[in-house]
Amino acid sequence: MAKIVLVLYPDPVSGFPPEYARDTIPEVSAYPGGATLPTPKDFGFTPGELLGSVSGALGLKEWLESEGHTVVVTSDKEGPDSVFERELPDADIVISQPFWPAYLTPERIEKAENLRLVVTAGIGSDHTDLNAANARGITVAEVTYSNSISVAEHTVMQVLVLVRDFVKQHRIAAEGGWNIADAVERSYDLEGMRVGVFAAGRIGRAVIERLAPFGVQLSYTDRFRLPAEYEEQYDLTYYESIEDLVTEVDVLTVHAPLTAQTQGLLDDELLATMPRGSYIVNPARGAIADRDAVVRALESGQLAGYAGDVWDPQPAPVDHPWRSMPNNAMTTHTSGTSLSGQARYAAGTREILEDWFAGNPIRPEYLIVEGGSYAGTGAHSYAEQS
Incomplete structure (x- = not known):
């Protein structure tokens, strides 16, 4: 029998919801491209429930305990006394989400002598030191594609929120005003703008496909160039590097993994090469951007707006400057944990555990590292950049 530690975000301040805004969520039969959704033998929850917080326990606690496993569910993850x-x-297995990550540093991994499996309930496993996991032969898996569309939708929303200056307009309405001139002095149409996508993986491509109908000029950069027919379909311009891309866009969306090459990439030097008054939306990882460089660019007017869903560290401290910097539309890493997304990544987490306990192979698209080396999705996303 195994000991499983689930690190999940706290329950709502008002208490676990007695009811929900909707009675059902739409059923999605397949991911774009035909990939299948998670296929556990059972779910153990009702889709649309709050699963990502402590009381939800990803719908796993009752099932795991019925199988004889020891389950610890907590939101307390920081510091030596946590x-x-x-x-x-x-612990044999650690499960957490990117929104409330259980950081597995080399030091923590060294202490965890029994640890054999780390699961990201969602997408993005950079909160686990992958080199240390490889050295120990620990398997790291994530629920690839489970909330990619959730993040893409959030990205499109934040692009529009920035360009139309929605935050200020809503604040005026909520505070009882009718200051139309004040409300529109920074509001523009997205139509005709040049939008660049940094990293055209599942999320990046979904953003391209959702922004195309807005009549924007689309471009991208990625280590792997997309097929010519895809570029033609969306009238995409390809750039060899992020340095080339940012000089030619009004809006930049960021979807790259956090690696040694991308950490701190959006710094003073790079931001200075963007056209004045550009916008950035970063739902990927906060550390891809230099925190203080973003603040400086907003204060100087080099950037017209910055939005994102990710911070460094997470959760961000109360005095994190991104909370109060001008013309921001930040959210607290909620893009991938909509109730719809939770149903998919909870089901995928259960599928991974079912396969693990049965001794069956974990889907290649879920694997990041296995047997001391990068595998599956990890070989594509992390191996060449670690």
Whole structure:
């Protein structure tokens, strides 16, 4: 029997919801491109429930305990006296979400002598030191594609929120005003703008496909160039590097993984090469941007707006400058944890566990590292950049 530690975000301040805004969520039969959704033997939850917080427990607790496993569910993950730190040394499996990550540093991995499997309930496993996991032969898996569309929708929303200056307009309405001139002095149409996509993987392509109908000029950069027919379909211009791309866009969306090459990439030097008054939406990882460089660019007017869903660290401290910098539309890493997205990544997490306990192979698209080397999705996304 295994000991499983689930690190999940806290329940709502008002308490776990007694009811939901909707009675059902739409059923999605397949991902774009025909990839299949998670296929666990059972779900253990009702799709549309709040699963990502402690009381939701990803719908896993009752099932795991019925199988004889020990389950610890906590939101307390920071510092030497945290529940996570205390429970980690004899844990066999650790599960957390990118929105409330259980950071597995080399030091923590060294302490976790029994650790054999790390699961990201969602997408993005950079909160686990992958080199240390490889050295120990720990398997790292994530639920690839489970919330890619959720993040893409959030990205499109934030692009529009920035360009139309929605935050200020809503604030005026909420505060009882009718200051039309004030409300529109920074509001533009997205139509005709040049939109660049940094990294055209699943999320990046979904953003391209959703922004195309707005009549924008689309361009992208990626380590792997997209097929010519795809570029033609969306009238895409390809750039060899992020440095070339940013000089030619009004809006930049960021979808790259956090690696040694992308950390701090959006710095003073790069931001200075963008056209004055550009916008950036970063739902990928906060550390891809130089925190203070973004603040400086907004304060100087080099950037007209910055939105994102990711911070460094997470959760961000109360005094993090991105909370109060001008012309921002930040959210607290919620893009991929809509109730719809939660149903998919909870189901995928259960599928991974079912396969693990049965000794069956984990889907290649879920794998990041296995057997001491990068595997599956990890070989594509992380191996060449680690």
